[in-house]
Amino acid sequence: MDRKYLLFGSALAAFTATPAFAQDANAPQSDATSGLQDIVVTAQARNQSLKDVPVSVSVVDGATLQDKNLLRLDDIQFYVPNFKMTEVGITTSIFIRGIGSGENQGFEQSVGLYIDGVHYGRAKQTQAPFLDIDRVEVLRGPQSILFGKNSVAGALSITTAKPTRSFKASVVSSYEFNANDFVTEGYVSGPITDHVRARLAMRYRDAQGFEFNLRTGKKNPQRDEFAVRGTVEVDLTDNLTATAKAEMSRFDRTGRTGQTFVSDPIAVGPFAGLTYGQVLYNVFGQDASVLDEKRDGRRAATGEFSNNKMQTYSLGLDWKIGDYTLKSTSAFTRLKYNDNCDCDFIGADIFSAGFREKFDQTSQEIRLISPEFDSFDFILGGYYEHTKQDYGDQIVVPGNSLLIPAINAQAPGFGNLLANTQAARTARVKGGCAVSLRAGELAFHA
Template sequence: MHKSASFQQSIGRAPQKALPSPRFALRPLAFAVGMASLSVGLSAQAQVTDPAHHLRLEEVIVTAQKRVESLQDVPLSVSAITGEQLEASGIENLSDLTVHMPNIHFTETGFSTQVRVRGIGSDNSQGFEQSVGMYIDGIYYGRAQLFRAPMMDMERAELLRGPQSTLFGKNSIAGALNLTTAKPSSDFTGSVSASKEMNFNTWEVNGMVSGPVSEDVRVRLAARGLSDDGYMANTYLNSDQPQRDESALRLSVDWDAGDNLNLYFKAEQSEFDTIGRAIEITYDQPLIDGQPTYADYLEILSQPSIDSELNYERQVNTLETSTNKINNYTFKADYDIGDYALTAITGKLNFNYHELCDCDFVAADILNVNLYEDYDQFSQEIRLASPVGEKIEWLAGVFYQDYTQTFVDQIDILEGNFLTNSAPMMSNTGLRRDFIQESTAWALFARATWNANDEWHITLGARYTEETKDASKVLNIIDPSTSEPLNDPVAAYAYLSLFLAESEQARYIPLPNTDPSNWPVLENSGHNISGSRDESAFTPLLNIEYDINGDSMAYASFTTGFKAGGFDPRSNSVGYFSAPAGTASGAELNPTLYFEFEEETADAIELGMKNTLLDGRAELNFSLYHTTYHDLQISQFDGGVGFNVGNAKEVLVQGLEVDGRFLVTENLTARYGISLLDFEYKDFKNGNCYPGQTRDGVDLNGDNILDTCDYTGKRGVYTPDYTVNLSLDYYRPLDDGWNLVALLDLQQVAEQQVHVNLDPNGDIDPYTMMGLRLGMESENISIAILGKNLLNEEVVSYSGNAPLSDSQFNTNTFYSFVRRPRTVALELKIKF
């Protein structure tokens, strides 16, 4: 394929695993070969078969490989959406964005936010870096809560699928979201827009002003505000939830400081607060036929009952809150040294949040959890790029990052709590978790492309990373009024029995009719632990590209990925302390089994083609991929009130992705994407069981009793067989300077599993999301109606078991996050 002057290479490495097995590869590979033949044939006949050959698609520019280049020149599986499309589709955040891209999934859970690409992501743990790396203007946003940040005034959003370790770093093992905000303009411009959603009283206001303040300096100021009454009814508190208030302010300055030097500075603050959650109980059945459900037990015990129908109604008795604040400062310097380009990007990122969660998810007073997290990150990247168009082109750089993370959660059991009826020793006590983690990492990376001739381009690249992590965690029984530890082993064992929480005070073997001061000590007891990790990784990559002709390119890449290990704050169990002190069996137990998790790695193979057809009027791209993940980091519900971390030994992900555009007429553009996904746990015997599941995994503590469930051979969560996307963008000039604009978006997603522990009842049916924007616009004014989820699909995006429902009431009861139903908004925008 003909390269633009800003041609950007890609990188990879030779595979260590075999090509896809015939079981999977036969049909997709045959389909891919057929499309390849069709693509070349159409390209060769383009001038003949396209009578309107003057029609050409607009070029999409991306920075997926850290140089400016055409999307069609990137030998990787990449999707991109321009800022104009983001605005027209009403995309407010990543949840909205995933509706417009195949093979990416977004969800919130009770304790976390997750993004997955090709079925791979990070589970519930504040200790995990994310498998899908998010980068905004080159700065890494690696914590789960940052995925919830609002999007405003964007230039472009890019999704790179598959491991991206060489250019983007150690944790982008499933893919990378490369987001670019709008830059200051050379001409004065501005806009103000407002929208009003009819059904749920949602207001959104956006404003932007940009332009030069001198011959060499340009400034852009953007602001956003949103208010939303919520789309669920809390029938117990008689209020609509989740109510949202969001605000964001961004100032960016672009300065041509010299003939060869450009400086860019951005300061941004985002705040997003909610009251209530989009959670309701959606399934409630006894584990033994004929026994009461969870709702029945609550009524028997004179507690408010629950409704387990999916009907956008919930019953919780606590006014839940979540306050979130993000501050970012980005500084970028571009300096031309002759034909070479030197780039330095410095970033300072801080976020913190405070949440109150009614984490029993029912109206009884059982489990209120206060959560707090503070995260400070500093990063620096410096890279040097050679000029393009040479026989050998290269890019090399160095990266540094450090961060400090503090996480605290606290459960208070006050007088009158439902649990004190059966466990009065818990009254006016609490369970508090304090977790601190620090990390320092640096990396060297480089790549070089050999343009052997006009057709063949071979790229080699590698990244070497070193990281040191230190963490500590303590779990204490505390006095809620002071948050100070209590020396109360009796209460500690009540928490161990009900919550499966191994606290610092649970150090003894409880003996009936014996004073607690005389209880024998347990081996490996307590919960005050710390650890240190020092890891390194070498992640090479090889990419071979063949330009079939001026409009078609084929490529093969072999790449690796790495995600660092670490420490988990969310587990309530540190390991095993079931043996008396000094016994042989106790010495063999692992006291930190659920505190530390190991690094994960990936080996990936990708074959693809990119084709420009019909003299630039159409595009047809596809990629066939096969990725093996080793020691995939997982976190699953423990059956009490916590999550346990671990590693799944081997996971296979393979599939086919097809995407492209077609300029149907001068006024109508179609965009499409198809994803076929095959996901299989090849070796995962240490999974947490769902309620009622027969344990068939491994014996972890040597007592000849199986402790886990074997998920080998199963699919994971959020792994639909297929996803199909279609977008139709219509533009028609009318009289008097007005234009008719219409944008129709469709996404169909196959059946998939959304239960964190893979309970078969967590399968959801296929669904179709439909959005439509219909409006009129002139040079300065536009007015439109924007509809989302117009088919009013009821979509469950996450399910887990209500805490204590299994362990205390022997029921299988789900709480679920449910996506927003149909919305219709009226928009007005004024440009100046």
């Protein structure tokens, strides 16, 4: 993806009330000698200073996300070493240190995504836009003990902003001129009573895209996104806090970002001396857009869309028992999407592929976290997950597909049988569940 438009586009701050990232005048100042601010992370399931965590971690805080206009998870790959995320034709590939699950949609990601401790295992869930984020932690290397057996390459741990004990509000809008990319987001946070705090955050984005589609005459990728999250934090007792969260998001896209280019003509055979695009145009009579074989910000494809909806409901309990902490996280997530891919990735009429999925996940996790003693500390926990998935995909061959005359030339009449046909498959997984004692860390200090 060409990032220069997003990195150097003009931004307009429309309105800001009580800036979200303003520093408290009474807060401790950064180390005057080093000039560095202490960064607190939860990479080991407890609040620790980043410099004390024996794990390779990169942290992108909420202020950086806003200042750099990082809108989605794939944007942070330009600021985090060894992290790569690519939205390909049929799925999203995530790699850390070159390790990932690839493009097989039957696999959950080898780089696990966790938002406020809840696992999001489907690749599509990584495409959801950022909303009111406190920080993003990228953990490199296997994280199976504390995060789960699927996180063999690493983990992405996202922490959302929590309700505040004083009233705060913010609205920020930006506009990028080249892509006609308009984003507005804001939040309201503060106390309701002495023991109840709440936070409401919303985000909207409308973007026309920065690559020109020669077939449709419009820019790609066009994005229409909306997300809202409500969080309520209640002090049930002096030692017990409950946090309830409900979030709904919609992120739709028309068109993609990839360009197909061919640099060398065919060397031998009946089409020697012609490029792939010239063969499609001169021999098969395809649209002239197939002749564009340069990396010039222009592409050609039709019928591409991706419509996605996601919901999350969670309840967290945080109980202080002396110096120990007992945490419980209950969650339900739902993902629904409907995609269509022009999977020949050019302006020719060949075939398209459709994908749909509905995925429900219910999970429960409990952890007992010890204080950090002089010589050792420990974390004990259990995890339960129940999932239900309905999935289907299909290959569509239109009546004007060039596959039809090509096949007819080899087997007369057979290609006509493919016209306007759909080859579909569906899969359903009900009642899948997992139970594990996945968090059982015992650490000894020198």
